[in-house]
Amino acid sequence: MNESSAATDSLNQQTSTDSAPAGQGNPATRRTIVSFVRRTSKLPPKLSKAWEQYAPAYLLTLPHAQGDLSVSPEFRFDSDYVEEEWGNTNPLIIEIGTGQGENIAAAALTNPHLNYLALEVYDPGVAHTLLRAGKHEITNLRIAQVNAAELFETAFADGIAAEVWTYFPDPWPKMKHHKRRIIQPALASAVRRTLVQGGVWRIATDIDDYALHVHEILDSFEGFRNEGTKEVSLATQHVGKGTADEAAQMPHALFRESERFEGRVLTSFERKGLDKGHTVHDFTYRAV
Numbered sequence: 001m002n003e004s005s006a007a008t009d010s011l012n013q014q015t016s017t018d019s020a021p022a023g024q025g026n027p028a029t030r031r032t033i034v035s036f037v038r039r040t041s042k043l044p045p046k047l048s049k050a051w052e053q054y055a056p057a058y059l060l061t062l063p064h065a066q067g068d069l070s071v072s073p074e075f076r077f078d079s080d081y082v083e084e085e086w087g088n089t090n091p092l093i094i095e096i097g098t099g100q101g102e103n104i105a106a107a108a109l110t111n112p113h114l115n116y117l118a119l120e121v122y123d124p125g126v127a128h129t130l131l132r133a134g135k136h137e138i139t140n141l142r143i144a145q146v147n148a149a150e151l152f153e154t155a156f157a158d159g160i161a162a163e164v165w166t167y168f169p170d171p172w173p174k175m176k177h178h179k180r181r182i183i184q185p186a187l188a189s190a191v192r193r194t195l196v197q198g199g200v201w202r203i204a205t206d207i208d209d210y211a212l213h214v215h216e217i218l219d220s221f222e223g224f225r226n227e228g229t230k231e232v233s234l235a236t237q238h239v240g241k242g243t244a245d246e247a248a249q250m251p252h253a254l255f256r257e258s259e260r261f262e263g264r265v266l267t268s269f270e271r272k273g274l275d276k277g278h279t280v281h282d283f284t285y286r287a288v
């Protein structure tokens with residue numbers, strides 16, 4: 001998501017509209033910092049149709065709090081809920097910010113013995129994921145249109161997830177916006193609590209400065225072990241919106257990162273980063 005696409009006030013959210021795309025609800029104000037800019041684009045007919053056709057089967061109806069992207073603090077996402085929604089208690093993999101759903105849909109198709117949960121706020125992303133799920137008749141995937149950070153903070157039962165994935169989180173490059181990056185110590189605590197012992201948090205980014213941000217937060221985070229074996233040299237100071245040349249002048253240090261996770265497919269978002277010459281950083285943090 002582009003931080004400058006200010007079609008809407010970034011902190012506005014809407015009240016519940018049942019299974020209609022969330023962007024078509026009524027505004028309500030939310031004061032906490034969020035990692036996304038709310039945009040209310042109207043869906044093209046193909047995606048509108050997909051929403052209508054597939055939302056009943058795939059879109060979870062969560063009890064909301066203040067706006068339609070928040071979740072009631074009373075709501076518990078535990079093994080009973082998984083059994084109700086998926087019809088079994090197979091291991092659960094949660095992806096934060098699924099975009100168009102390329103990764104999670106491919107994984108769900110390949111691994112029918114696992115359950116998958118896609119978390120995404122943006123209407124077109126949710127609609128594309130619904131379309132993929134419906135078209136391929138995927139049975140082990142559910143989608144929640146919700147601020148993922150809230151679900152982790154209050155809803156997930158301890159140890160409910162075997163894996164959590166965060167691929168190409170919105171970069172928020174300006175220094176003053178780093179607090180909007182979704183990976184923060186509070187989310188790390190919540191992800192750790194949500195993961196089963198031995199489970200993993202897989203992360204990928206094509207932004208060097210975000211890679212440094214991940215290392216700073218997670219390399220010494222109690223309860224996680226960086227499983228990376230590949231040494232990568234990174235500037236040890238944040239560059240904000242600075243250029244690659246400026247970053248190259250800064251002091252560097254070696255960090256450990258992972259090889260690309262074999263189950264991570266190339267998304268259109270990653271393709272754009274590669275076309276710009278970006279290096280992709282992969283991380284595996286194990287819950288210990």
Ligand SMILES: C[S@@+](CC[C@H](N)C(=O)[O-])C[C@H]1O[C@@H](n2cnc3c(N)ncnc32)[C@H](O)[C@@H]1O
Pocket residue numbers: 001034035036096097098099100119120121122125146147148149166167168169170171182267268269270
């Ligand atoms: C840069 S895109 C990457 C999408 C996808 N993971 C990929 O690799 O193509 C980041 C996505 O995260 C979503 N996002 C940002 N903050 C979120 C939040 N708090 N909860 C759920 N989704 C969020 C955005 O709407 C956007 O679709």
